[in-house]
Amino acid sequence: MSTQRILSGMRPTGKLHLGHYTGALENWIEQQNLLQPDGTRAYETCFLIADYHTLTTSLDTTSIYDHSIDMLIDWLAAGVDPDISPVFRQSQIKEHAELFLLFSNLITTARLERNPTLKEQVRDLNMESMVYGHLGYPVLQAADILLYKGNIVPVGEDQLPHVEITREISRKFNIHFPHPVLGEVFPEPAPKITKFSRLLGLDGKTKMSKSLGNTILLSDTPEEVAAKMRNAVTDTMKVRRNDPGRPEVCTVFSYHQRFSSPDTLASVEAGCRAGSLGCVDCKKMCAAAISAELAPMLEKRRHFEARPELVREILLEGESKARRIASQTMTEVRQAMRLGEQGA
Numbered sequence: 001m002s003t004q005r006i007l008s009g010m011r012p013t014g015k016l017h018l019g020h021y022t023g024a025l026e027n028w029i030e031q032q033n034l035l036q037p038d039g040t041r042a043y044e045t046c047f048l049i050a051d052y053h054t055l056t057t058s059l060d061t062t063s064i065y066d067h068s069i070d071m072l073i074d075w076l077a078a079g080v081d082p083d084i085s086p087v088f089r090q091s092q093i094k095e096h097a098e099l100f101l102l103f104s105n106l107i108t109t110a111r112l113e114r115n116p117t118l119k120e121q122v123r124d125l126n127m128e129s130m131v132y133g134h135l136g137y138p139v140l141q142a143a144d145i146l147l148y149k150g151n152i153v154p155v156g157e158d159q160l161p162h163v164e165i166t167r168e169i170s171r172k173f174n175i176h177f178p179h180p181v182l183g184e185v186f187p188e189p190a191p192k193i194t195k196f197s198r199l200l201g202l203d204g205k206t207k208m209s210k211s212l213g214n215t216i217l218l219s220d221t222p223e224e225v226a227a228k229m230r231n232a233v234t235d236t237m238k239v240r241r242n243d244p245g246r247p248e249v250c251t252v253f254s255y256h257q258r259f260s261s262p263d264t265l266a267s268v269e270a271g272c273r274a275g276s277l278g279c280v281d282c283k284k285m286c287a288a289a290i291s292a293e294l295a296p297m298l299e300k301r302r303h304f305e306a307r308p309e310l311v312r313e314i315l316l317e318g319e320s321k322a323r324r325i326a327s328q329t330m331t332e333v334r335q336a337m338r339l340g341e342q343g344a
């Protein structure tokens, strides 16, 4: 089995919450650390701070650097190892924009408008009119992945249409622009359906989202976690302490399922159903379980927060590694397209 490359990214929205952790970050770290039977790494992982992507929904760039650093610190605290996985900002590798421009000519606007994920985003964001960059979002994503010749794209089922666009663009490029030596410049990345575990927000209505104010941050202290947990929505039918409850409809129980031990989970479920466990105590146990998992991250976060120069060095080093790969790919692209002296 040869090593396969995975590029994963997040928009820099600042400090991350538990939903980011269980929905993506935990998975990234598992992929980063996975070994093959011969002891070599199963995947080469690269982690992208997708700052260009934020422009498709907001032109406010005031905090983009601070948000990038806050997010990076959470990545490092959670276990991203920059010696294994380069971390870098999209905007600092000019080849992303260059490849995006070239790819924009390999796909029709009608094809992009049919993208179901995009239609959902337009509905959810309640946007009156979409900017051109948003329509081209999957094309920029294709450039992000193919610039590093990612062979595997870990996705949830809802993101499959985006991967399909990347695959189409790769195929089209390889057919139209065969490379004189390599034959094909790009791999056709395979989607790897990953069971992302999505966490409900504290309001119990929808997923965790900072804009909805229903999150627990990875950087929250035990006191902050406990305070937030006190407001979490539970089974509304369990009004008094001794009322029997229904864990299956309770947000707090869904957190227990992810963060508590099997024994605690079983006793919470039994106590809730029997009416012997009150929500106040149950929430305290849940907050403690979450804080126990966050404790090592909190410690690492403090380490990096106290060393901003180290974090910046990690980022610049990652960008330098990414730039070398991106530059090589663009040389091949220009050769295949016969652009400039190298292709003449």
Ligand code: SF4
Binding pocket: 234, 235, 238, 245, 246, 247, 250, 251, 252, 253, 268, 271, 272, 273, 277, 278, 279, 280, 282, 283
């Ligand atoms: S006891 Fe726990 S699981 Fe049951 S409703 Fe209350 S918070 Fe939810």
